[in-house]
Amino acid sequence: MPPAKKRTRSYDSAKIRAAVLAQFGNVREAVVGLTAEQLALPTALGDWTVRELVSHLAMAVESVNRTIELSAELSTQQPATTPATASIPTASTPTPVLPLLRWPFVTADLAPDISRDVKAVAASASPDELFERTAGRIAALLPATPDDRVITTRVGAMRLGDFLVTRTIELIVHTDDLNRAVAGLGVPYDRQALAACTRLLADALAVKAPGASTEVRIPPYAVVQCVEGPRHTRGTPPNVVETDPLTWIRLATGRTTWREALDAAHVSASGERADLGGLLPLMR
Known part of the structure; x- marks a missing residue:
């Protein structure tokens, strides 16, 4: 895939943040009412059940929480020095940041790892627990983190503002998968996220x-x-x-x-x- 020559479209930060939270809220509200039989239904995503699909939807937003926490930890770490090395100048190599328009093309190879993680998470807690935990964490972490914070994602370093735009794809695409898997569920699509x-x-x-x-x-x-x-x-x-x-x-x-x-x-x-x-x- 050649590097993108197209100038990246700009996205309104406040609208994207609100859209991610709104679509996450739409899914959370629908998931609360799912029965055990509905959670066991098959989906069009390989061998995933609805339970695994909704777990992945929670993980799409929980990944924002994890990357924010990791970036905060890394920013507080100071490089260790010793008397033998303290006086030696070092070159700082900036971390390459993945452009937003490259993200759709670099996710395919992650499918096996994502599927493994989804199954583990789905087996570890109920969907209600996953969504409640994620909602509380993002409410605390996201408002205090600027869009230009460089975070580490599965595909490499990205700016938080760009990563949040990718969350609209995860949430909208898999909301559609969920609606098609569970007849009559009708999870709405937030207009800004769509x-x-x-x-x-x-x-x-x-x-x-x-x-x-x-x-x-x-x-x-x-x-x-x-x-x-x-x-x-x-x-x-x-x-x-x-x-x-x-x-x-x-x-x-x-x-x-x-x-x-x-x-x-x-x-x-x-x-x-x-x-x-x-x-x-x-x-x-």
């Missing part, structure tokens, strides 16, 4: 297929241009793809295929460069 998730995945497409011959529209949240070819300068582009946010998110994360979405009329595509089937999914 918007951020849609936009980040749309921008990732523009990174994967740079160009300006095709316009991808995901109203009301995102419009991006991508795919190499003749650039249009005015009027209606010759190649246009349009879909709704949830269909886009399912396409981008492999929950549905391009052909399935076309056949169900959940996506419209016009123009010779409007077939995105070979570019999707962006992440799994």
Whole structure:
């Protein structure tokens, strides 16, 4: 994957923080009412049950707590010196920080480790306990931590503000998985969280297929241009793809295929460069 050339979209910090907490709250409220039979239901995520899926949703936010705590511990540690080494100058090597638009492309290899951890966490406590514990911790830790704090995540160092944007993908994508696994559950999607998730995945497409011959529209949240070819300068582009946010998110994360979405009329595509089937999914 070539490095991103696209300028990263800016996100409103207060809105992202509120969105993460709101969507986490939406899921928490729904999880409280799940029965043992519902928790044992299968999901579309391999061998995960609903219990493991909701545990992963709690872990998506608990990871914010863990990384904040770890960064605080590291910031208080001082390098040890001895008389033999104290006078020797040392070069400080800054930690490379993962850009936000790289995150969707570097998560696939983590799946085995994540699945192992999810099963362990799901077996260690009830979903109610996990969500209550995580809610209390993030309420204490997040307000006191600035967005520019560099934290250590599974994929490397990231700024907290960027990592919080990635949490909207985790929460929205897996809320959709949960809604599809438990009939009639109907967990709502926070508008700001859905918007951020849609936009980040749309921008990732523009990174994967740079160009300006095709316009991808995901109203009301995102419009991006991508795919190499003749650039249009005015009027209606010759190649246009349009879909709704949830269909886009399912396409981008492999929950549905391009052909399935076309056949169900959940996506419209016009123009010779409007077939995105070979570019999707962006992440799994």
